[in-house]
Each structure stands twice: as structure tokens, then as C-alpha cells.
Amino acid sequence: MEKASHLSVILDLSPTQWHLSAQSSNQYPLSIHSFLSQLLAFLNAHIASKHENTLAVFGAFPGKSVMLYSSTDPVADDVPPADANSYSSFKVVDFTIVRSIMNEFDALGNLDEEPPCALVGALTKALCCKSISAHFHSPNAVEDPAVLPDPRILILSVSPDLSTSYIPIMNSIFSAQKLKVTIDVCKVYGPDAVFLQQAAHLTGGSYIFLERRDALLQYLTMSFLSPPALRQVLAVPKQDKIDFRAACFCHKNIVDVGFVCSVCLSSNHILFYVVKLWFTYMCTVFCQPVPVCSTCR
Amino acid sequence: MPTNVCTAKASYKKAPGTLELTDTHLQWSQDGKKVPSVRVPYHEATSLFCSKEGAAQVRLKLGLVNDDNGHNFTFTAPQAVAYSERETFKRELTNIISRNRSTADSNANPAAAPPPIVAALSASPSKAPTPRPAVAVASASRASTSRAPSVSSDRRTPILPGTDAASDFRLRKKVLMGNPELASLHRELVMSGQITEAEFWEGREHLLLAESATESQRKGRPGQLVDPRPQTVEGGEIKIVITPQLVHDIFEEFPVVAKAYNDNVPNKLSEADFWKRYFQSKLFNAHRASIRSSAAQHVVKEDPIFDKYLEKDDDELEPRRARDEVADLFINLGATLEDHGETGNQRDITMQPGRQRGALPLIRKFNEHSERLLNSALGDKPPAKRRRVGGGDGGNDAYGQLDLDDLHDPETSVGIILEMQDRQRYFEGQMASAAAVEDARKKAFDVRPIFKEARDSLVSWEYNLNQLKLERKPGDAALLSMTQNVASRLDVKSKKNEMPPDLFIQLTTCQTAANEFLRQFWSAIYPPSTETQTIAPATPAQKATKAAKMAGYLGKTHEKVDALVRTAQVEGVDSIRVQVAMKPILDAVDHALAFYHTRSAKPTKGIN
Known part of the structure; x- marks a missing residue:
């Protein structure tokens, strides 16, 4: 019987990059709203696959990182009542995430230019969140039922590598290794990210470069839905070569x-x-x- | 023409010939040939071994300075003649060797005991077969071999590479012998003349230094107690093989035996008689290193000569030889005796050494032996330096001893702070590059509408989610590509490496050779490392030529790989696999070549 698992998702939400990604000059354009729909479907799948599964979603906005949703937080009051078309747990998740993203985008509206994306901040927050950092104190014996084994972080990246963040990213990788956290990376748009490749390689996760971007959900479910323990039996795609520079x-x-x-x-x-x-x-x-x-x- | 000292018919490596001793060399020439095929100068002879008397063949073995195997000669004349011939040779050679020794010892290491000629003597209680000193027994010298290596004299001072050509060569050879991979690389590159010997070793000086350091290490004295083990032969006889080494050890360990030897040999006793009687005496039994000796006590005879030298058993409360050093203040129980007058504690009388009195001499003997060992390891430093803490002089030291590490608070350690100089530059560098990116981006887009667009596209998320429908075609394509990814990895895992061994070796050689060229190339390009000792740093001009030469070699790598690919096709191996295998090295080579070409295009801007 498969055990419950924790998943932290980091969304790279740089409006400029998403704007570029949606342009029809790309071979397979992917707009942010279509991305979000497929992502929500994936997150719902994660919650549905096991009742005890936990989820945390972090957003890396330009110059700011925010926790968008955590399944351990109490449900907000203003969630609209369940309707006949949706399962209420899914609805809570979807609504909370999208509302937080919209709030952050509202706040961005006043800026004249876009600062670099705060991916490192989001990664650090993901590592510090309770479901993951609890492993630091008792990496081997997990007595607390709230702490799930095999935590993993999934980074959905669209921005190119920021070479200034090399050292902090490396430090995050080391912490992740120490916490026995797997980092998966899905490069949705843009050139291959050297540092994220290394992150996935060093923590035993998989790095997927999206070739058919219109089939995002297919990639997500096939590569990232299974928890690391299950991946030993279930072969998942991984990157062939890694840039170690x-x-x-x-x-x-x-x-x-x-x-x-x-x-x-x-x-x-x-x-x-x-x-x-x-x-x-x-x-x-x-x-x-x-x-x-x-x-x- | 050198004069002959003596000659004899002897065979060497099963070929009959003549052994001659001239006044400078020992030489052997095969029958029918004029030029001697073995010629050993006097100063190279270090040891001599002879076959046992009565053995079927009369042999003589000569050990050389750098060659323990030495030369083996068999005297081919009829036995009686052969013996006398060998005796002649032995006498002469023994003199030569002892002369060599004395000069070598006075040159280098007066402390090291001269390794004597391994000789053996049979002492049996009942029949003594005309024992003579220095009758070598090559076979039955187990006792001697265990101690013989201890006397390895080190007359070589550490040699830095490059100072002495001969020793440098020897070191290199040793390094290569110890490292087969390096040796094959050396064969591949140097012996084929592609790079010179000096180039090959440049950047590998540390190997030579390490080797010379290992060589110059001196082996200490073995900690074994001198305890000649009697070998029992048939008929209850006991046989003890005496080697000069053993004699030396006995004299050192038991000075009283040396005294007895000096008093009695050769006036009152012959040397053989001396040892025979010694091993039967009470004195010997007192010197045995175990209580086992008590079992053999019934065979011990009264001996008027040796019994004189018997000492009383060292089993009193105080050892016979008092320790001459001042006891450590904190161990010395008597140190604070005066502080406890009438009121103080009772004298501690339970602390007496040795519960069993018979064990006391043995314990003390062990202690003395250990002390002697330690002293020999310390060499002849002044005794003041030997004590880690100078006990008697002043209170400071006493306080120093009280100040134990464990008493210090471990929490107060400050950790290691990563101090970066130029922190400013570090952060400025970040900001500058970020600013550059920003500028480029600002030029490209106006961000405000993009922000708005992103925000607006999310409003109808619920509707979008409801309408989410995956197209079949891209989904299938994605599935296919991912399945291929997994399948190819599985494929690699399940397939064995079926490269023919010959081809594989060729690939490896090509790879290591190219690596070596790359190493040479980059070391010529970049400034030398300050860590390793280089003999003479190459001048920029030399480096440039070397880099050019290496670049030339590197340029040929592609040809070589192509040739290998063709070979693979001939052998029926998938040539793509060869290409894949050689791809990384080709990439590295291309990179180096590109670097070299851009660099040589603008020669003014050198890194040096």
C-alpha cells in the first residue's frame, strides 16, 4: 500500500515570460490561463490520489515570493459554496490558489518594470514549510502523523537562469539533500535551466523539458504525480544529460x-x-x- | 690487466663457466667466451650466502647493492675441491663486504647496526658438528629473517626530482612500476616519442616527491623480544640457529652476556663452546622471555663459568634498576606525603607490583625492553627534550597540566565566518547584471499591459477549468516521447557492454592519450600552480611552443577517432556506440582547439 505524500509546487509566475510563452509565434503556444487549468487538474489529481496527501503551492512572482495555498492552513471563510458541478475539496484548492495569484498580479500593476523572479525565495519558503522542515528534526523516524514521508518539491519554471541566484540555489539544493527532499523540475518555457537541472539531479528528482507544451497535463501526470517511493517501480522520464557547469x-x-x-x-x-x-x-x-x-x- | 686473486670452475644460470676474483671485480665468464658476462665491482657487494655443508651442490650467492636477488654461482668441481674453492672465495668476499659495510656506515648512519653476514651455527647438546663462526646456512634461518629487515640502512637522503639524474630515473621507474595505468600511458606517449620525458613528468612532480619521501622513511626497531626459539630435532636434541644478528641482539639486550663473552672468548672457551654452554646455562633460562622456561629447567646444568654471571631474580618490591627520571608530579604518590601528617591517610600499602612474585622479573624485563625500544626511537636527543612536559621546573607547567581540554566550554567556539573581501563588488556585480537584463527587457516590452493581460486572463479561470480538454494528438506525442525516454534508459540498463576487448583497449588508449595531451595543453596555457614544486618554471616562449605542439597533437584526435570508428565497423560493432563513447573527449578537444585558435589570433592579450 502506497503511503501518503506531501507535494510542494513552486509556480514561476513572471508575467513577461508567460506573455512570451503565449505568443502564437511559438510552435506550441501556452497561455497562463491554459497552464493554470491544467495545473489545477494536476493538483486535484494529487489530492484525490490519497486522502491524506498534503499540498502546498508557492508562487514566485517578480521580486516577491508568496505561499498561495497550504492544505494545513484553515480554509478561508470567503470560499464560495460548493456547487453541483464540483467536488468541494477541489474547489477550495482551486479557488484559493487562483485568488492569491490574482491578488499578487493586482499588486504588480503599479510597477514600471519587472524585477527578476523570486524563485529562490519561493524555493526557500518551500523548504521551510512545516511539512518539509519537520524532517530536519527527525529525518528517519516519522512519528508525527502530520509529517508525511517522501516530501517533494515540483518547480514549474518559465524564466531563464538567473546567474546571480547560483549560490542561493546551490544552498537550497544542499538543504534539500539534507532534508531528503526530492526536487522535480518541469521547464515549461524558455531555454534549459542549468541550475534547476543540477537541482533535480542532486536530489534524485527528474528534470523534464516540455517538448509538446500543449500536452502539459500529460507530462505532469506521467512524470510528477507518482511519489518518489513509487518511482522505483514505476519508471518515470528523466533528463539524459546534465550541465554541471x-x-x-x-x-x-x-x-x-x-x-x-x-x-x-x-x-x-x-x-x-x-x-x-x-x-x-x-x-x-x-x-x-x-x-x-x-x-x- | 687486473691480477687474479682466485679462480674456480662454476656454473651460473646453469651455464658452465669460470668464476674469477680480480683485484677490482668479481667476474664470471661462460666457457668458450672471452668477455665476462657477469662483472660485479667490489663496492656493490653487500651480502654473501653459502649452501649448507654437505648439501648436494656447492653454491655461493652474492647480494648486490640494489639487487637483493644477486648472483648465484654453483661450483662445478668435485665436492672436496669445490669446498676449498668456495672457502677461498668466501674469505675474500667476506673481507670485501665488511670493508664495504664499514665505509657505508661511516658515511651515512653510524647508529644503524651493520648487517652482518647471515651465518648459522648448530648447537646440539649431545653432538656438536664442528661449529665455526660464519658458516652460512641459507635454508634454516627463519629466526634470522624475521629480524634481518630491521637493519635496512638508509643511506639515501631524500632527493628532489631533477637534482640527480640517476636517482630521478630510479624514482620515475618506481612510480611507473607502482602505477600500471600511468605506465601504459608513459609507454604510449613517451616511448613512442610523442612527448618528451620531461614533459610527461611536468605537473606530476608530486608523485616523485611522494615516492622519494616514502623511500627515505626509516623503519624503526622491531619490538620483538630477543628470545631464541629452540628447534627440536629428532632424538630430543635441541637446535638453536645463531646468526650474527641474533648475537648482536643478545648482546644489546643482555649486557651481561656481552661481558661474559668478552671475558671468556677466545681464551677460556671457543666461540662455539661459549654459545653451546650459554644456551644450556641458568643464565639463558633467566633470560627467557616467558615462564615457559621453568618447564625446561630440568635440562639446565650447573655451569661454573656462566653461573658467575647470574644475577639475583629481579623480584623485590623495588625494581633493581630504579628509574632515573623524576616521576610526574601528578602521578607521584609520595609528592604530597608531607601534607598528611599524623591526621592524614594511612600509607597505601596495597599498591605493590606483581601479585605473583615469579612474574615480577618478567614484567620488569618487558618494561625494560619497551623502554629501550622507545629510547632507540627517540634517538640521541637530549633527555630534556624527551619529556613532553618538563616536570620539575616551576609551577607554570603544573598548571598547564591541570588545564585539561575537557574542562573548557566547547560552546564558546566562534564558528568560521566566511569573510569576503570585496563584498561590495559581489553585490554590485549582481545588481549590474540584473540591471542589464532589466534594461534589455524594458526595451523589448512595456510591462504594464502584460501585467494587466496576465491578471485579466485569470478572471474566467473557473470557466476555463471546466472547459479543459486535452487534445489527443499532443497527448499521444508527449506520451510517446516520454516512453521513449524511459525505454532508452531501460535499454541501456538491460544491455551489456559488448565491446570487443581489443577495440575497448584501443578506445581507452586513445582516450587517455588525448587526455594527457589536453592536460599538457592546458598546463601550458595557464600559469603554473604554486602548490607543486616545479624544477624550473617554463618561460612563456617555451610554453607557447609546447601549447602549439600539443594543439597539433590534439588536432589529430579526430582522425584517430575516425580510424577507430572504421575499426569498429570492421569488427562488426555499432559504430555509433564508438562515436558516442568518444564524444566527450572530442568535445573537450574541440573546446581546447577553439580556445587555442582564438588566443593565437590575438597574441597580444595573453593571460600570463
Whole structure:
């Protein structure tokens, strides 16, 4: 019997990127409202597949990250009464999520320009939410029935990599490893995201680049609906190759050849000692040989 | 023409010939040939072994400086003649070897005991077969082999690579022997003349340094107690094999035996008699390293000579040899005796060593042995340095001893702060790049309508959700592509690697060679690392030539891979698999070549 599982979904909600995604010049245009419908169907499927399943949804808006919905929160009062056409649990979820998104979009209306998407903030919030962070205190023995095994995070990304967020993303990955959280990534629009590929690879999740974007729901149900425990039996698609390059610390460029200060390598090593990593992630990486290391002088 | 000291008919590696000892060399020439095929200079001889007297063949083995296997000669003359011939050779060679030793020892390591010629002597209680010193028994020397390695003298100081060509070569050879993969790479590249020896080792100096460091390590004294084990032969006889090493050890361990030896040999006793009597004496039994000896006590005879040297059993309350050091203040129970006058505690009389009195001498013997071992490990440093804490001098040290690590609060550790210099630059860099992206984006779109559009498209979400309908075609396409993804992975998992071994080896060689070229290339491009010791940093011009040369080699990698692909086709292997296997290295090569071409296009802007 399959156990209940927790799913945290991070939505990349950059209006500009979604605008680009919806343009008919794309081979398979996908607009935000069509995306949202398919996503809601997927979320409902997750809730329906097991009564005890829990769900949390985070939104990465331009310059801001918000928790859109959590199944552990009390139901808001203003949810419209159930109608004959919908299952009330689904309706609560769908309504809460869409309303929160609309509120945030309203708040955006005053901005003159779009700041970069707060994906890292959303990821960090997802890691800190109770269903996941409870694993930190008792990673092995889960006595609390509210804490479900095998938590996972699904990132639905449309924005390109932000090289400035390399270090925070890496740190999030390490925390996720420590918490034994699986990070799945679905690249809905835009070029392949190097950092998210690494995130999925390092946490044992799968990274899917959407080829037929009009069949989003098909991808979601096939690849991401099954909890990690089930995926050992149920083969799910994964990425073939992963880009392992790092971003340099000085200009935040993604580099092929990195340089590492031989002195502070040791100290940084101690800093990150708790998490199991390999070489590139332990150290300050420069794109050019520098005479004085900025980390240790 | 060197004069002959002695000659004899002897065979070497089963070929008959003549063994000669000239005044500079020991040489052997095969019958019918004029030039000697074995020529050993005197100074290379280090050890000598002879076959047992009475053995079917009369053999002589000579160990060399860098070659423990040495040379084996068999004297082919009739036995009686062969013996006398061998004795002659042995006498001469023994002298030569001892001369070599003394010079070597005075050169390098006066502390190391001279490794004596392994010799054996049979001492049996009933019949003693004319024992002589330095009669070597090559076979029955188990006792000696266990201790012989201890005397490995280290006359080599650590050699830095490049200082001495011969030793450098030897080191390289050793490194290669210990690392078969490196050796095959070396064979592949250096022996075929593609890169030079020096280039190959550049950047690998650490291997040589590590090897020379390992070599120069000295083995300490073995901790074994000197305890000659008698071997029982038929008829209740006991046989003890004596080697000079054993004699040396006995003298060192029991000075009283050395004293007895000096007093009695050779005036009162011959050397053989001395040892024979010693092993039957009470003195020997007192020196045995276990209580087992009591079982053998009935065979011990009275011996007027050795009994003189008998010491009283060391089983009194206080050891016979008092420790000369000042006891540690915190261990010395007597240190605070004066503080407890009439009112104080009673004297602790339970703390007496050895519950069983008979065990006391043994315990003390062990202690003395251990002490001697430790002292030998410390070498001849002044005794003041030996004590970690100088006990007697002043209160500071006493307080230092009181200040235990465990008493400190572990919570006060400050952790390690990641201090970045230029933090400003770090954040500015972030902002600058973000600003650049923003600018580009602002130019491209007006964001306000986009925000509004996003907001508005969500209003009718409920209707949209109700109308959600997946088209069959894209769904099927997605399903198909994902199934293919899973299937291909399953395929890889279930399929075995059926590359023919020959081809596989070729692939590996090509790969390692290209890797080596890449390594050379990049090391020529980038500044040398400061960590490793380089002999002489290459000049920019040298580096440029090297980079050019390596780039030339790298350019040929594609041809090589193509050739391999063709070979694969001939062998009936899927050539695509070969291509896939070689793809990463080709990518790396292409990358290096592209880098090289852009760099050489604008030579003014070098990294150096």
C-alpha cells in the first residue's frame, strides 16, 4: 500500500515570460490561463490520489515570493459554496490558489518594470514549510502523523537562469539533500535551466523539458504525480544529460574552467561539511586566475 | 690487466663457466667466451650466502647493492675441491663486504647496526658438528629473517626530482612500476616519442616527491623480544640457529652476556663452546622471555663459568634498576606525603607490583625492553627534550597540566565566518547584471499591459477549468516521447557492454592519450600552480611552443577517432556506440582547439 505524500509546487509566475510563452509565434503556444487549468487538474489529481496527501503551492512572482495555498492552513471563510458541478475539496484548492495569484498580479500593476523572479525565495519558503522542515528534526523516524514521508518539491519554471541566484540555489539544493527532499523540475518555457537541472539531479528528482507544451497535463501526470517511493517501480522520464557547469563568483557568469583558491578551499570545505557535495560546490569559483582571493584575501 | 686473486670452475644460470676474483671485480665468464658476462665491482657487494655443508651442490650467492636477488654461482668441481674453492672465495668476499659495510656506515648512519653476514651455527647438546663462526646456512634461518629487515640502512637522503639524474630515473621507474595505468600511458606517449620525458613528468612532480619521501622513511626497531626459539630435532636434541644478528641482539639486550663473552672468548672457551654452554646455562633460562622456561629447567646444568654471571631474580618490591627520571608530579604518590601528617591517610600499602612474585622479573624485563625500544626511537636527543612536559621546573607547567581540554566550554567556539573581501563588488556585480537584463527587457516590452493581460486572463479561470480538454494528438506525442525516454534508459540498463576487448583497449588508449595531451595543453596555457614544486618554471616562449605542439597533437584526435570508428565497423560493432563513447573527449578537444585558435589570433592579450 502506497503511503501518503506531501507535494510542494513552486509556480514561476513572471508575467513577461508567460506573455512570451503565449505568443502564437511559438510552435506550441501556452497561455497562463491554459497552464493554470491544467495545473489545477494536476493538483486535484494529487489530492484525490490519497486522502491524506498534503499540498502546498508557492508562487514566485517578480521580486516577491508568496505561499498561495497550504492544505494545513484553515480554509478561508470567503470560499464560495460548493456547487453541483464540483467536488468541494477541489474547489477550495482551486479557488484559493487562483485568488492569491490574482491578488499578487493586482499588486504588480503599479510597477514600471519587472524585477527578476523570486524563485529562490519561493524555493526557500518551500523548504521551510512545516511539512518539509519537520524532517530536519527527525529525518528517519516519522512519528508525527502530520509529517508525511517522501516530501517533494515540483518547480514549474518559465524564466531563464538567473546567474546571480547560483549560490542561493546551490544552498537550497544542499538543504534539500539534507532534508531528503526530492526536487522535480518541469521547464515549461524558455531555454534549459542549468541550475534547476543540477537541482533535480542532486536530489534524485527528474528534470523534464516540455517538448509538446500543449500536452502539459500529460507530462505532469506521467512524470510528477507518482511519489518518489513509487518511482522505483514505476519508471518515470528523466533528463539524459546534465550541465554541471558552475557560475563564477565575481561576474556570475557560467564558466567552463573555474579557478579555486587553494587556501580557502579548506575553510569553505568545513563550512559545507555537513552536506555531501563535490568539489565545484565547495569553493569560491573565479573565471580568471586572480592573485588575491576575495574570500580569504 | 687486473691480477687474479682466485679462480674456480662454476656454473651460473646453469651455464658452465669460470668464476674469477680480480683485484677490482668479481667476474664470471661462460666457457668458450672471452668477455665476462657477469662483472660485479667490489663496492656493490653487500651480502654473501653459502649452501649448507654437505648439501648436494656447492653454491655461493652474492647480494648486490640494489639487487637483493644477486648472483648465484654453483661450483662445478668435485665436492672436496669445490669446498676449498668456495672457502677461498668466501674469505675474500667476506673481507670485501665488511670493508664495504664499514665505509657505508661511516658515511651515512653510524647508529644503524651493520648487517652482518647471515651465518648459522648448530648447537646440539649431545653432538656438536664442528661449529665455526660464519658458516652460512641459507635454508634454516627463519629466526634470522624475521629480524634481518630491521637493519635496512638508509643511506639515501631524500632527493628532489631533477637534482640527480640517476636517482630521478630510479624514482620515475618506481612510480611507473607502482602505477600500471600511468605506465601504459608513459609507454604510449613517451616511448613512442610523442612527448618528451620531461614533459610527461611536468605537473606530476608530486608523485616523485611522494615516492622519494616514502623511500627515505626509516623503519624503526622491531619490538620483538630477543628470545631464541629452540628447534627440536629428532632424538630430543635441541637446535638453536645463531646468526650474527641474533648475537648482536643478545648482546644489546643482555649486557651481561656481552661481558661474559668478552671475558671468556677466545681464551677460556671457543666461540662455539661459549654459545653451546650459554644456551644450556641458568643464565639463558633467566633470560627467557616467558615462564615457559621453568618447564625446561630440568635440562639446565650447573655451569661454573656462566653461573658467575647470574644475577639475583629481579623480584623485590623495588625494581633493581630504579628509574632515573623524576616521576610526574601528578602521578607521584609520595609528592604530597608531607601534607598528611599524623591526621592524614594511612600509607597505601596495597599498591605493590606483581601479585605473583615469579612474574615480577618478567614484567620488569618487558618494561625494560619497551623502554629501550622507545629510547632507540627517540634517538640521541637530549633527555630534556624527551619529556613532553618538563616536570620539575616551576609551577607554570603544573598548571598547564591541570588545564585539561575537557574542562573548557566547547560552546564558546566562534564558528568560521566566511569573510569576503570585496563584498561590495559581489553585490554590485549582481545588481549590474540584473540591471542589464532589466534594461534589455524594458526595451523589448512595456510591462504594464502584460501585467494587466496576465491578471485579466485569470478572471474566467473557473470557466476555463471546466472547459479543459486535452487534445489527443499532443497527448499521444508527449506520451510517446516520454516512453521513449524511459525505454532508452531501460535499454541501456538491460544491455551489456559488448565491446570487443581489443577495440575497448584501443578506445581507452586513445582516450587517455588525448587526455594527457589536453592536460599538457592546458598546463601550458595557464600559469603554473604554486602548490607543486616545479624544477624550473617554463618561460612563456617555451610554453607557447609546447601549447602549439600539443594543439597539433590534439588536432589529430579526430582522425584517430575516425580510424577507430572504421575499426569498429570492421569488427562488426555499432559504430555509433564508438562515436558516442568518444564524444566527450572530442568535445573537450574541440573546446581546447577553439580556445587555442582564438588566443593565437590575438597574441597580444595573453593571460600570463
